[in-house]
Amino acid sequence: MPSREEINYFGAGPALLPTDVLERAAQALVNYQDTGLGLAEHSHRSELASTIVREARADLAAFLDVPSDDYEVIILQGGGTGEFAATIYNLVGAWVLKERTKLVQSGLPDDDASAELIKALKAKVDAELKLDYIVTGSWSLKAYQEAQRLLGPEKVNLVADARKEVDTRAGTASKFAAIPDESTWKANLSPNAAMVYYCDNETVDGVEFPQFPPALVPSAGNTTAPVVADMSSNILSRPVPVSNYGAFFFGAQKNLGSTGITVAVIKRSLLPQPSADLLRALSLPIGPIVLQYEIIAKNDSLYNTLSIFDVYIAGQVLKKLLASFPADKAAGQQAVAERKAKQIYAALDAHSDFYHVAPVPAARSRMNIVFRIAGGDAAVEKAFISEGTALGLTGLKGHRSVGGIRASNYNSISEEGATKLAEFIDAFAKKTKA
Structure with a gap:
């Protein structure tokens, strides 16, 4: 039987974890800090658990230089697939509130029960609400398909589709071999989208954006929509230009830790959500409360029972990274x-x-x-x-x-x-x- 030192594991996820992190976690699982209880047995409401969650969030923000005044780091569940839905619910909600504010400022009643306000908002939803997707691989395709399922195809705009690219090396059409040239995106971006979505690294297909897409840089005036990215398989492997994003998320099981937790970094201005009654009046889907970023943030990522042991592992990985690359x-x-x-x-x-x-x-x-x-x-x-x-x-x-x-x-x-x-x-x- 081979020893751990003899194995180099290149699996895509759950992925290899540092041995020293696992050794500490093994001890913590049996008896954490001489409490006589393993970490998986402690209440997620305990101060001990709150400290682990708080430190992990702070260390991640430190490693990625997340500006804490403008962005919130939250830990939740559901994996990247859950985030396909979570980003839709939260960003559509933020869009509705933005358009509601505009209408109130124009003189309409500041009252969700107002038939006049609801009628005007419904007209906005019908005419302008879009979600923009850039499809470059299997995971962004799944995200695009989930958006169509939740909102309807008429609300989802395919900005770029890598399936249409031709791999000239082989001379035949090749699925997900290249990222479509950004010059072809701009005309396809929706004028008032709730978000524009892409996957920074496609785990299945081996496609990665070499940098933040210049066509989406907010300061360049290309789009006013919040940019949302799935970074599940390349997070912590390079700096992130956080201020370019409305939100980005990642499952833990590639570069951060073990399977079981997901992290989202979201702009604070996008956290507030409309009431369920208003969404219902607008015929928009109402997301599960466990996927509502505002609720998770207000509860310091402990709205429901979080796997503290998995957060602990992620926290230990982050502490190791910060010690390895302090500058x-x-x-x-x-x-x-x-x-x-x-x-x-x-x-x-x-x-x-x-x-x-x-x-x-x-x-x-x-x-x-x-x-x-x-x-x-x-x-x-x-x-x-x-x-x-x-x-x-x-x-x-x-x-x-x-x-x-x-x-x-x-x-x-x-x-x-x-x-x-x-x-x-x-x-x-x-x-x-x-």
Whole structure:
């Protein structure tokens, strides 16, 4: 049986966690701070639990330089998939309040029971309410489809669709191989959208935005809509230009911690929500209260029973990151991530006749390196996975929807582990082609 030190796990999630964090967590699970109780047994209403949650939120804000006066960090449940719905409910609610304020300022009654106000608001909803989506992979496609399901297709605008891109390397249409050129987005952005949504890193397809999309920078006058991003698989791997976002969210199980908690960072001005009666009068969906950011924020992320043990693990990961990069913080981790990705891609590119990296170079993810071998030969890919596993390189099988190989290069993958994978990629190609 292999030891933990002999394994380099490249699975996409739940992902590898630092060994020292797990060792502390193991002790905490049995007897936390000599209380005689394990951390999972303590009440989430206890001061002990409140401290863990408070510190985790503060440390995340510190690592990402989140301006606390303008943004709220909240911890909740539901995963990234739950956030597909949560962002819709919360951002549509914020949009309704914004339009309500405009109408009251124009002279309409400041009364949700006013038939005149409701009629004018309903006209606004019918004529102007839109959600904009940029689809670049499997997860943003799921988010787009959830928006259509909750609001109806007529309220959801597809700004860009990577499925229509052509992979010129192969000369055929290739699903999610590239990010559509931003020059094609601008004319498609809605004039008064409740939000514009994109996935910063597509875990399944290996596509990552190299930077915040210039076409969405608020100061450039491209869109007035709050920008919302799913950062589930690349959070904490590079700095985030927080002020460009209305909100961003991420599941913990890639770079932050264990499965079970989700984090959202949202602009405070977007927190207030309209009453359920007003939404009902406007024929808009009313979201579950456990997904309402305003409620979660007012209760310091403890509105309902939160998994404090999972928050503790995330908090320990954050403390380790802050200790590792006390000055550069996320920029320090970015340098490491880029060095690791560079050597893995270099090994693949050295045998471009044998390995085919799924996305084009400009869209390659540093976190999820997706590729096919020998034209997608199932036997050869199976041999690659088997031989890699024998060397302690595990978790390399591609997502079930796309097949092939996927090496997830999350923060917990060491530079030595990345080097070992790169060396195996090179050796396997030479041996198989010989």
